[in-house]
Amino acid sequence: MKLSRTLASLLACAVVAGVTLAGGSAFAAPKITQPFATLPPSSHPVAFSTDEGEALYTANSDGTVSRVTAAGVVTAAYASLGAGAQPCGMTTATDTNIVWVGDRGANEVAKVAYGGGVTKFALPGSVAPCALASNKAGDIFVADELTNVVSKISAAGVVTPAFATLASTAHPRALVVDKAGNVFSANSGDDTISKISPTGAVTAAFASVAPISGSATPVALAIDSAGTLFTANFTSRTVSKVTAAGVASVFSVLPEFTAPNGITATDGDWVTVSNGGTSTLTLIPPTGGRGSTVASVPTGDVVAGLVGTQRGIVYSADSTTNEIIRVGLRAEFSSAIPTDTLVTGRAYSFTFTATGIDPIGFSADASTLPPGLTLDPMTGILTGTPVKPGTYSFAVNAQNPLGFDGQRVTLTVLPGLRPPTHF
Numbered sequence: 001m002k003l004s005r006t007l008a009s010l011l012a013c014a015v016v017a018g019v020t021l022a023g024g025s026a027f028a029a030p031k032i033t034q035p036f037a038t039l040p041p042s043s044h045p046v047a048f049s050t051d052e053g054e055a056l057y058t059a060n061s062d063g064t065v066s067r068v069t070a071a072g073v074v075t076a077a078y079a080s081l082g083a084g085a086q087p088c089g090m091t092t093a094t095d096t097n098i099v100w101v102g103d104r105g106a107n108e109v110a111k112v113a114y115g116g117g118v119t120k121f122a123l124p125g126s127v128a129p130c131a132l133a134s135n136k137a138g139d140i141f142v143a144d145e146l147t148n149v150v151s152k153i154s155a156a157g158v159v160t161p162a163f164a165t166l167a168s169t170a171h172p173r174a175l176v177v178d179k180a181g182n183v184f185s186a187n188s189g190d191d192t193i194s195k196i197s198p199t200g201a202v203t204a205a206f207a208s209v210a211p212i213s214g215s216a217t218p219v220a221l222a223i224d225s226a227g228t229l230f231t232a233n234f235t236s237r238t239v240s241k242v243t244a245a246g247v248a249s250v251f252s253v254l255p256e257f258t259a260p261n262g263i264t265a266t267d268g269d270w271v272t273v274s275n276g277g278t279s280t281l282t283l284i285p286p287t288g289g290r291g292s293t294v295a296s297v298p299t300g301d302v303v304a305g306l307v308g309t310q311r312g313i314v315y316s317a318d319s320t321t322n323e324i325i326r327v328g329l330r331a332e333f334s335s336a337i338p339t340d341t342l343v344t345g346r347a348y349s350f351t352f353t354a355t356g357i358d359p360i361g362f363s364a365d366a367s368t369l370p371p372g373l374t375l376d377p378m379t380g381i382l383t384g385t386p387v388k389p390g391t392y393s394f395a396v397n398a399q400n401p402l403g404f405d406g407q408r409v410t411l412t413v414l415p416g417l418r419p420p421t422h423f
Contacts, residue, residue, distance in 0.1 A: 029355060029356075030329055030356065030357060031327070031328035031332050031334070031355035031356065032294060032295050032327055033072075033326040035318075035323035036068070036072050036315075036323075036324045036326035037072045037073075037324040038074070038321075038322055038323050038324065039066050039074065039322040039323075039324070040066075040076045042060075042062040043058070043060040043061070043066060043322045044060060044062065044322065045058035045059065045060050045066070046060065046087060046088060046319065047087060047090035048090060048305055048306060048316070048317070049099055050308075050309045050313075050315065051092050051096070051097040051099070052310070053069075053070060053097070054070040054310075054311065054313055055068060055070060056068040056307070056324065057099045057112075058324075059089075059090045059101045063080060063084075063086075063087065064076070064078070064080055065081065065101060065112055066078055068324055072324075079110075079112045079117070080118070081101060081103055081106075081118065082106075084105045084106065085105045085110075086103060086105030087103055087104075088103070088104045088128065088129075088130035089131055089142075090102070090132060091134050093134045093140065094134045094136045094137075094138060096114075097114040098112065098138075100112070100134070100140050102129040102132055102142060103120075103129070104130060107122070107123060107126045107129065108123060108129070109121045109123060109129055109132070109140070109142055111153075111157075121159055122159075123142065123151050123159065123161055125147060125149065125161065125162075126142075126149070126151065127144055128144050128145040128146045129142045129144050130143075130144075130145055131143035131173055131185065133183065134177065135177045135181050135198075136179070136181070137155055137181075140152070141163070141175055141183050141196075143166075143172040143175050145188075148166040148167065148168060148170045149162050149164075149165055149166075150165070150166065150172070150196060151163055152200075163196075163200050164183075164196045164202050165202065166185060166187065166204060167190065167205075169187075170185065170190055170192065170204070171188045172185040172187050172188070173186055173187070173218065173220070174219065174221035174231075176222065176223040176229070177223075178223060178227045178244075180198070181197075184221065186218035186220065186221040186231050187218065188217045188218060188219055190205075190210075191209050191211075191215055191216045191217070191218065191233075192205045192206070192207065192208050192209070193205075193208075193218070193229060193231065193242055194206055195246075206246045207242045207247070207248045209231050209233060209238075209240040209248050211238070214235065216233035216235060217233055217236070218231040218232065218233050218234070218240070219232060219233070219260070219261055220261060220262045220263040222265040223265070224269060226267070227243075227244035228241065228269065229241070229242035230242070230251065230263055230269075230271055231263070232261065232262060232274075233260065234259055234260060237253070237256070237257075237258045237260060238252060238254065239251045239252040239254070239260070239284065241288070250288075251284070251288040252273075252290060254273065254282060254291070255278070255290070257278055258277050259277030259278070260275050260276070261275070261276040261303070261304070262274035262304075262306040262307075264306055264307060264308030264314055266308070266312055266402055268401045269286040270285060271283075272294075272327065272329075274303045274306040276302065276303055276304070278296070279297045279298070279299060279300070279302065279303050280293045280297075280303065281293070281294050281296070281314075282294070294327060295316070297320070297323075297325075298320075301320035303316055303318065303319065311330055311403045312328070312329040312330030312357075313327070313328055314326070315327075328355055328356060329402050330357075330404070330405070331354050331356040331399050331403060331405050332356055332398070332405045333352065333353070333398055333405050334354055334355050335352050335353040335354075337407050337408070338350045340411060341411075341413075342386045342411055342413045343414050344385075344386050344388065344389060344416040345385060345386075345387075346386075346416060347385050348382075349382070350381070350382045350383075351380055351382075352375075352380035352382065352398065353380060354398035356398075356400045358400065359400060360400045361378065361399055361400075362375060362377050362378075362380040362396060362397065363377055363396070363399065364394055364395060364396045364397070365394065368392065368393070368394035369392065369394055370386045370392045371386065372385050372386045373386060375396065382396075386413045388413065389413050389415045390412075391410065391411070391413075392410070392412075393410045394409055395408055396409055
């Protein structure tokens with residue numbers, strides 16, 4: 001997951017959902033929509049992906065692929081993988097709306113074109129083609145957890161069955177690709193991260209996330225635009241941070257019984273983890289640490305993983321009830337658009353509020369505001385005493401490091417009553 005917008009200013013301090021955050025408005029917190037949408041009863045999603053328009057795709061246990069738009073509109077049977085399908089992994093080709101699904105039932109990979117058309121690619125010798133990732137050219141890489149082979153399917157559909165072979169102890173569970181086209185695998189069998197060059201050369205132990213004792217079992221992997229990796233470690237219930245040079249450190253130690261199974265990270269290194277053991281989502285700030293629970297489902301229900309968009313939206317699901325969970329990290333307005341009628345000479349105040357990670361600031365072109373009013377960039381309070389009648393239309397933006405949201409506001413100012421004239 002990659003995304004960042006620079007926001008200069010805002011040096012206050014806030015506490016959000018138990019996490020101390022640097023800067024921003026004191027009321028800021030991620031926006032949780034639960035449920036954001038609901039899939040059919042037979043779905044039980046197991047893998048997730050998004051497209052450039054922030055639509056969510058789910059690969060479901062019943063062999064279907066569902067699509068949920070950014071507005072929450074569900075196409076339940078967007079595509080069908082056919083009888084006997086057992087989807088186990090998913091990705092979207094970079095900068096496209098083409099979805100790829102790994103199918104352990106048929107030992108193949110399905111390409112789902114925009115609109116739902118399905119083309120299948122056989123992977124000779126594959127048993128569990130469940131870890132998928134895409135480079136910027138649209139090529140797809142598929143790692144088999146049992147054979148330790150990484151296959152490549154080019155954007156033109158050419159299959160290279162054994163693009164790279166990992167160590168026999170690797171058992172890769174997740175893949176990501178950096179800007180240079182290097183592929184990284186999280187290896188659950190030996191607690192390593194492998195690096196595969198664009199030509200297929202393998203550095204088997206690029207990094208180790210193994211703890212001092214016991215095992216880590218990395219099962220999910222995320223990358224930011226600087227090439228920093230984050231792994232969700234199932235057994236040690238930790239999150240590891242791996243620099244572009246391969247230096248690993250413990251970024252977070254999660255509570256007992258969490259059993260993390262999914263991870264995504266923003267360019268500012270806000271990390272969200274899904275926890276299969278406690279049926280929760282944990283948000284970890286850029287400084288690391290224990291993090292904070294931002295969403296949960298009933299005990300016993302399954303949270304199968306999660307995925308993040310390019311603009312700071314995280315999707316997950318209760319795979320038992322088929323309810324989709326949306327976590328908004330970028331700035332989004334929570335206040336309604338004001339439609340007040342103002343009167344000259346009479347004081348006015350309205351507070352714009354927004355959700356998202358801190359710092360959050362507010363802005364508007366001062367020349368477009370009703371004369372006499374000002375907008376505080378820290379608090380979002382529009383205040384003052386209007387002095388000139390008229391109708392004023394202006395844009396107000398809420399912005400944080402992950403993105404911005406805009407509102408178009410129209411306010412009418414009426415002339416106030418003049419005092420009576422005395423002769």
